[in-house]
Structure formats: structure tokens, C-alpha cells
Amino acid sequence: MSTINDVAEKAGVSVTTVSRVLNNRGYISEKTREKVYRTMEELNYQPNEIARSLLRKQSNIIGLIIPDISHPFFGEFANAAEYYAYQNGCKLLLCNSQLDPAKEREYIEMMKRHRVDGIIMGSHTLDVEVYRNLPYPVVTLDRQIEGIPFVASDNERGGELAAQLLIDKGCRKLAHICGNLQLDLLANRRTSGFERVASENGATFMTLQTNMDVFDQQEYERIISGLLTEHPDIDGVFATSDIIAAFVIKWCRKLGKQVPGQVRIVGYDDVRMASWATPGITTVKQPIREMGRLAVELIRKQMDEEDFSMENLLPVTLVERETT
């Protein structure tokens, strides 16, 4: 059976170079990479990553626990996290919790057994204690837990921007559709930012809660149709996701209300769907790519015992399209 030394000798490169190609670390020219791969194939060299993990005590696997990868926000976040994990020589293990505490718990146990290098935690069904006692680095998305770094967009500012835009456009009776305010999530600061700016400007507003983590079309439709029929004078809606904003458009159309003529709508996230929709959805843009990059960096920095910041609040921007 061939060894790494055989590969290096036959390819005419150093063992370090072969190791770098294997670990996808450091700069390697495309030509060298190709040569190493070809030689590995010629010699039928099979590095055993599992055995190497045991020696290195490092698996090069990052676990990503999210509610649902098919939700556009989490899909785009996972896409970015996977990209930057790969740049760091790591793979991403995908775990959809579906907000099922038993499944989330089992995944956390599985990851202990697999000796993952760290977990990016975007699901929030378990008590904080579970996350605080894990034997590997953790980064949370949109949730603040003492002793664990988090990545979030500046939700408070996002809520302010949405309220201010609707008021500047002349809306006087606002509605805000938010997530579950009982959960201790940073995303709920969108609500406080929105309500403060609305109050300061003397606008009437109402706030409706829904569960935004997992897509529940029926619940969205029930809340939105109820809102628009019971309060026909609503002229501005701030939805806590672009998907919910899309359903507000749908119901405005069903009820014969012009968007943005009679009802103006602002979403949150700026997932790509916001620009595909007709009319294009005005939204508060979270820097999703940067959030994915930073989450991976925070795992790596904890592993390497480098300095890192516990609170990572990334700036949001307003993207104006056709719903305002």
C-alpha cells in the first residue's frame, strides 16, 4: 500500500505539499494540485482521513444546525458558510432540526461522537444550558448566550429603517408581523426598533406574532388575511421576512388592494427571492454572506485560541424595490 512519501517522491514534490493538497490549506498552484491528484490515482494512494482525525484530534468538520435548509435565509446562509468552511479546509455537516428538540439533542450528541471541530447553531429549541456545556466551539446565529459568541444583523436598526421608510412614504397605520417574541432571540429587536420609531412619529401600529423559523404557509395566510380584512385602513406593513412579505403581496392582490398605491410593504433578509418577486420586494438587507464567513471564522478562532469578539452585530441596509 502506498504512503504519502511515495506520492511525494513520484510527483516530485515535498511531503508538505502533498499534505497541503490533502488538507486544502495554503497556496498550491493548480498544476501542482493536478499532479498530486494524478499521482495519488496512479499509486492508488488512499489517505485515511478517519485515522488522521484520531491522530490530529481534529475532524475538519463543522456542524451546522438550522431549522430548515429549504428556507431561503438558511439556504443562503448555509451556502456562504459552506464556501468559507471549504476555504478553511473544512466540510459542513448539515443538520435540519425542524425545531424538534429531540432531533436537535440527538444531533448535538452525534456531533460529540464525531468530534466535530465546532457547531454553528441557528436553531433555538433547547435550553441555553445545553449549548454552554458542549466540548467544542459554538457560534450562535441571532441568539445571545453568555460565554458563546454570536453573529447577528443589527436587527434594532433594521426595524428602525423599516418604520422610517414607511412613515416617510406617508403611511399612518402600520402593521408589523414578527417572530415569536417569547423566544429570547436577537431578531426580536426588529420589533423594538420598529415600534420605537413608529411611536416617535405618532403613527398607529399593531404587532402580530408568528413563528418565522419554520415555514408555515397556512399560519401566514391566516394572520395576513385576518389583518388586512379586519383592519382595512392598514397602509404600511413591515414583515420580518421576505417570504412573509410575499404573502402580504398575495393577499393584497386577492383583496384588490394596490401595492404600493394602497399598501406599502417592507420585508427583511433580502434573500434572492425578494428581487425575483413581482413587484420586487423592498427589504432590510442582512449581510448573509458576511454572516456565514464570520461564523466560520469564529469557530476557527476559538479552535486556534485566537482573540475574537463575543458580540458580532453586522450592519443592515435598506434595499428599495417596488413595494414601497
Place this chain on the structure above:
Amino acid sequence: MSTINDVAEKAGVSVTTVSRVLNNRGYISEKTREKVYRTMEELNYQPNEIARSLLRKQSNIIGLIIPDISHPFFGEFANAAEYYAYQNGCKLLLCNSQLDPAKEREYIEMMKRHRVDGIIMGSHTLDVEVYRNLPYPVVTLDRQIEGIPFVASDNERGGELAAQLLIDKGCRKLAHICGNLQLDLLANRRTSGFERVASENGATFMTLQTNMDVFDQQEYERIISGLLTEHPDIDGVFATSDIIAAFVIKWCRKLGKQVPGQVRIVGYDDVRMASWATPGITTVKQPIREMGRLAVELIRKQMDEEDFSMENLLPVTLVERETT
């Protein structure tokens, strides 16, 4: 350090039961599962999955290689595959190839080193030879390679259904926006099904190619705006994805064309976005959940040396919404 025997003894269950909880296999009551977890925590028992993998020669990891997890079709497919992998005691390693052959190649090499149990391959940038010589089971999505089972929707039938619906609704000048016909993909049979039914019914039609695997908004917009301005008499469009259909809606609106009054549109996939859009997109529904389930089952059957079918063509259905 505690062993699996200590856990079994203290929890008052058999070693087999502890093992089943660890591997998430077989029926275990919620009460027993909780008791085993609690005992593991009390004893600080840390099963080492990596060492166990070496012994079992099985990693319980399935690799999923797709172009882009943030594309709605692949996000929904990954969601289903992850669900069924979990039911089979497996985890899903996520690999976005971004249609970069070098990245796809590196991922395939990485998976060899990690001794994955199998690969679900939804990306198609490499030559077939690469896939045929892998040391683990492979299942392809929408691509037929000798010796490797595939999962696909009945693309031919989907194209027929789309053409027939547009013709039945009175369209006489049809356009079809498809993927890259140079690639040997089963998805391209949508085009042959569509063109045959259009011909048989004496309808005029034109076919435009784009790259549907990776989202390229600018290319879509260029093709669609060109199509609708250069051929203002087009009255029916069959787009090979719901996203492309959403862009056709967008451009119809920009050019002042009524949907479905002047232009009728049929998409493909039935991703959830098709029902969020306004107007709701009429589409050919792929059974995405079933495709994910079957892909995992085909990996497992190959591992267990059970019989399996090489060609797995799943039925499609027409979902009529507001664009026709």
C-alpha cells in the same frame, strides 16, 4: 473513563439498546432514549464515533454534492435527503460545487478520505469516468451514467404536459427556456417532450438555452427580455424552472403584457416559491421529497447489497395556478 457497558448497567437497559440510541436505529421509546442520554451525561460517557467508524468501516455519513444549496430546488431536495438520511442513522455532508470542476474533484477526494458511505451526486461538471471509479456507492440526480443508479422526475412527460396545457389554453406561438442541451442531462428530455407535443399540434415554437444549474440572474434577464421584445407575438412560455418562470412574469410586467391574458407561463419543479409568487406560478411538479427519500434508499441498498433499480423515473403532475 466510562464504557458503553457502564451506561447500560446504570440505565438498566441492554448494551444493544444503548447502541441503538447512539446509532439512532430501531425503535426506542422516548422514555428509554431520555434515560440513556441522561445516564451518558451523568457518567460523562463519550463514545468516539471516529474510532467506531474505523472498526465498522462505515462512517454513517452520506455526501451530497450539488451546485448550490441556496437554489430552491436543491435546498428542498437537500432538506428531504437530510430527513431520510437521519431516519437511517446517517448524517449529510454538504458540498456545493458551484459548478467548479476543481472544487467538485477535491470534494470527491475528500470524501474518499472520510470514508463516506456513499455520495448523492446532483452536480455534473466532471467526466463520467470520475464517478464510475469511486470506491463507494453513488446515486446521481438527473444524469444517467452506466453502472450508477439515477433518480429523476419523468422529464419527458413534464415537457409534454406543459406544451399540452399551453396549447389547450389557446397559445399558438410558444417559447421554451431550457438548460444547456450540450450537457447529457435527463432534464433535457423536457425539451424533447415539449417540442414533440408542440409539433404534433401544429404550434410554432422556439427553444432558448440557458444554464439552469447555477442561478445567473443577469443571463436570465438578458434571454427573457430579448425573447419578449424580439418576438412580441409569443403567447406561451414553458420555463425549465420556477425561478426562470418568475423572471418571465417580471419582464411581462415591465413590458406591459398581461399574465395570463397575453402571455401564459408554465414553470418546472414546484418549489415552494411557485406558490408564494404573485400571480402563483403554474408548474410541473417534481416529487422532490420522494426523490430525496429514494436517493438515500439507493445508497443504503447498495451498501447492504440489496436489489435495486438502476432507472428511477418518478411521475410528475401539473399544478395549475394563476399564470395559465
